[in-house]
Amino acid sequence: MLIFALPVLLAAVLGTAPSGADIYAAKCASCHGAQQWGSPDGPSLHRVGLADVDFYLSTGRMPAAAPWVQVAHRDERAGQQLPLAEIRVLEDYLAPVVAGGPPLPEVVSGNDLEHGHQLYEMNCQQCHAVGGDGGSIGRSDWAPALHQATIDQVADAIRAGPGEMPRFGERQLTQSDLDDVAGYVLAMQNAQPGSSIPSRSSGPVPEGALGYLAIIVLMTFVFGYWRHDKGGSIK
Numbered sequence: 506m507l508i509f510a511l512p513v514l515l516a517a518v519l520g521t522a523p524s525g526a527d528i529y530a531a532k533c534a535s536c537h538g539a540q541q542w543g544s545p546d547g548p549s550l551h552r553v554g555l556a557d558v559d560f561y562l563s564t565g566r567m568p569a570a571a572p573w574v575q576v577a578h579r580d581e582r583a584g585q586q587l588p589l590a591e592i593r594v595l596e597d598y599l600a601p602v603v604a605g606g607p608p609l610p611e612v613v614s615g616n617d618l619e620h621g622h623q624l625y626e627m628n629c630q631q632c633h634a635v636g637g638d639g640g641s642i643g644r645s646d647w648a649p650a651l652h653q654a655t656i657d658q659v660a661d662a663i664r665a666g667p668g669e670m671p672r673f674g675e676r677q678l679t680q681s682d683l684d685d686v687a688g689y690v691l692a693m694q695n696a697q698p699g700s701s702i703p704s705r706s707s708g709p710v711p712e713g714a715l716g717y718l719a720i721i722v723l724m725t726f727v728f729g730y731w732r733h734d735k736g737g738s739i740k
């Protein structure tokens with residue numbers, strides 16, 4: 506009995522787990538071409554690197570709904586993203602084609618936040634803004650907010666340089682630089698307004714803290730005055 510059931514079971518298992526080639530043919534080939542050499546609707550994927558593939562797939566930028574449209578806001582891409590299992594299978598399938606570009610980066614959250622902050626100010630802030638809010642970077646381009654990016658996506662973006670973003674190789678940002686700047690991006694995500702990310706300059710954080718201090722002083726004063734006044738009237 507079990508022997509007869511086996512092929513059915515196998516088919517069921519295979520049916521739920523399509524191969525990388527199947528996924529590529531169904532979801533990518535129409536724009537990137539059967540042999541990944543591109544078409545009028547999409548660029549060649551040869552030698553783009555796994556960091557690039559992982560960035561575009563894991564952030565839901567690919568498979569694109571329409572070619573040549575920068576959909577940088579995550580909400581507008583919701584539902585477009587492939588399941589993680591399919592992304593991994595597809596990456597294995599594309600690995601030999603994309604080899605030659607930046608490989609999948611290794612990254613851990615660095616613990617030198619001060620250094621991460623410096624690197625962020627020098628390399629990222631002009632586009633992604635103080636606090637990682639993103640913003641316009643030209644006539645029709647914008648840099649997205651960094652609040653939802655995972656640590657792997659931060660590392661992918663740094664090494665791959667998607668769209669208008671420059672590519673940072675090992676010479677611009679070493680492995681430990683990468684860890685520190687990624688750690689800082691995560692720290693920005695966790696920071697509540699007014700909480701302290703280490704900051705040497707008089708950025709918004711110390712200013713915010715000063716604001717709170719001013720309010721406290723003012724309130725103490727007003728409260729004290731009010732008490733005094735009340736005390737006076739009792740007398």
Ligand code: HEC
Nearest residue numbers: 532533536546547557558561567568569570571572573574
């Ligand atoms: C509707 C057409 C379309 C489909 C479908 C599509 N892409 Fe794309 N893809 C594009 C275009 C156009 C670009 C150029 C960049 C952009 O628009 O952001 C691109 C860019 C890319 C890049 C970055 C290439 C580079 O030069 O850095 C990768 C990687 C990629 N696509 C992978 C995929 C994969 C894998 C799939 C299938 C899951 C897929 N794409 C489906 C149109 C498409």
Ligand code: HEC
Nearest residue numbers: 564577628629632647648649654658659662667668669670
């Ligand atoms: C010249 C401007 C520019 C600089 C400098 C820059 N970026 Fe970007 N970044 C962009 C643009 C534009 C995109 C969107 C690319 C696209 O969608 O095609 C992006 C995308 C990203 C994303 C993906 C966000 C998401 O949720 O989809 C991350 C993460 C990121 N950048 C991190 C960084 C970090 C970290 C640095 C500094 C080491 C940096 N960027 C430097 C312009 C820039």
